[in-house]
Amino acid sequence: MIIICGIGYFEEQLIANIKDREVIAIELDKEKAAKIESQYPHVKTIVGDASSVLVWKKIDLDNVQHIITAFKDADVSLEICFFIRKTFKLDLPILVISYSGDIEDKFAEFGVTLINPLEMSINLVINKLNKNYSKAIDIGIRKGELIEMNVLSKSHLTDRKLKNIKPSNWHVAAIYRNNEIVIPTGNVKIEVGDKVIIFGEPKVLENLANIFLKGIPQFPLQYGKIMSLYIFSDKDLLSLGGSVHLFKHIRSQRLEIIAVDTVVGEEKIISLFEKNEITKDFGIISTQTFFENLNRPDNGINVFIQRKSTFLKKLKIKQILKETLKPTALMKNGSDFSKIMVSLNSPDMTHILEIAVELARLFKVEVEAVYTTLPKALRNEEDAELLQESYTIVNDFKSIYKININYTVIEGNPVRETLRFLSKEDSLLFVIGYERFNPGSFFKPSVAYHLATKTTFSTILIPQSVD
Incomplete structure (x- = not known):
């Protein structure tokens, strides 16, 4: 048995389409109730006020399967829900048809299904x-x-x-x-x-x-819409060029400047935005710690400024990488990138190349890839398979994007040889992935961590899962 409270145009059409169920319609208008009962043999009507508990006491509620209420006045539907849940203590499904918004909170305690036809x-x-x-x-x-x-x-x-x-x-x-x-x-x-x-x-x-x-590049919206930039001293304000340049080109919709135990002048930020022709939104937040911000749902990327002498060196970058699920950018002062360089010495080569290609398209520069492997005489079967996989992935991306990706394979220690390879470059943005929750230890050092902290270039580190 289904109970429908109130008969308007919508409810009448609903009754016309419910032919395999017994329906009780509660309607205050006698003529409308009589018309419905004469047109639809499977419908019985009760003339009365659906918001009156006396009307509900006339119904055998033990045989009711669903209740549907569709009053324009949400308070009437709310009263009916109260009777069913509190007065009669029934747990049967209630469907509330509502034409107004922002009423979810009112009905939350009654466990109803809200439907808004509009x-x-x-x-x-x-x-x-x-x-x-x-x-x-x-x-x-x-x-x-x-x-x-x-x-x-x-x-x-x-x-x-x-x-x-x-x-x-x-x-x-x-x-x-x-x-x-x-x-x-x-x-x-x-x-x-x-x-x-x-x-x-x-x-x-x-x-x-x-x-x-x-195929539109969206980085870092896959992770969240905000770019969080952490400032630890006034000197950081003199090195914002690379970070502002990053914000200008990636898809972050808002820049949150997190001032950690310091004060940030809004005039400096406005001036930089105007100089770089940035129209996107920004805000300044003061805090004594920043770790709780790392994994906010709307946070897409965490950005830290790296200077030769910076408070960041006193922080444990490994702890930042260990605790965050979002990309981390360690930015130098340079405000231009001639190319995106990606290291395939990452847990997931496909994913990291995907991010690098997105960034290259956003910055409108070329992308290059580098991979360090052991000398041929020292490679085991797994090393050989990874090397072959790297070639396959790069060729796949060339085919998908119809672009040229310069790919270099070098032999030796992945940190030392990659740094030597990068030292030949003038300006670039370096991208590398690391194992999520495990940015390295003394016995198993992280290639990504050591490259990011030793290279002279701005670096984006991407946390990745490992099968």
């Missing part, structure tokens, strides 16, 4: 306009945590095995290809023309859609 209609129209990007409108928390996309153009996420994509805060839930379901196992590849269902953080999915659909 919002659903708008989402359907937007989905049709977008044609290739749809949000789920009646699943989960209904905030965009589940989206459906038609992959219309090639991006760096297509034609690659899912196990090599290493998603962060999102997962492929299903793939539809040629009207058939493809179970998204690790060896499956997403192809142009696929319809893909993706689940994850709503803010991340909206940015991810642009990568899938258009």
Whole structure:
């Protein structure tokens, strides 16, 4: 049995489509109630006020399966929910049709399902306009945590095995290809023309859609929309060039300047923004510590200024890398990058090259890759496989992006030989990945950590998971 409270146009259409259930309609208008009962044999009406507890006492609530209330006045629906949950202490499903927003808090304690026909209609129209990007409108928390996309153009996420994509805060839930379901196992590849269902953080999915659909570089929106820049002294303000240049080119929507035990003058920041023609938003936050900020959901990248003599050297950079799930940038004073240099001596070569290519496209510069391996006579089977994999990955990216990637393989110690290789360069942004939660130890030193702290170039470190 279904109880419908109030009969308007929407409710009448709903009754017309519910033909396999017994329906009780509560309606204050006698003529409207009589009309409904005469037109629909499966409907019985009760003439009365649905917000009156006396009306509800006339109903055999033990046989009720669902209650639907659709009053424009949310307080009437709220009163009905109170009767059902508090007075009669029933746990049956209640559907509240609401045409007003911001009422979730009012109904939170009653465990009801809120449906907003206007919002659903708008989402359907937007989905049709977008044609290739749809949000789920009646699943989960209904905030965009589940989206459906038609992959219309090639991006760096297509034609690659899912196990090599290493998603962060999102997962492929299903793939539809040629009207058939493809179970998204690790060896499956997403192809142009696929319809893909993706689940994850709503803010991340909206940015991810642009990568899938258009191949638009989004770094660091995959991690969050804010760039956090940490200032420890007034001298740091004299070395903001590289950080501001980074902010200008990446997709971060806002710059949060975190002043740690110091005061930052807003005039200096405004002047730098104007000089660099930056129109994006910024804000200044004062704090005594910064560690709680590292993994904020909306934080996309943490940026620290490296000077020859800086408070950062007194900090344990390893601790920063160990505690954060977000990219970390150690910026020098230079305000220009002639190229993006990426080290494939990273836990996940595909992922780190993906980030480097995105950055190269954002800065409109070329990308180069370097990989250090043991001399041939000392390589074991695993070393040989990794070397071959590096060539395969670089060639795949060349094919996907139709770009040239200069790739250099050198032999020897990965830290010493990579630093020697980098010393030949004038200006670049260095990118490398490191094992998440494990930035190195005395017995197993981290290549990424030592390169980042010893190179003369600005470096972005990407935390990566390891299978």
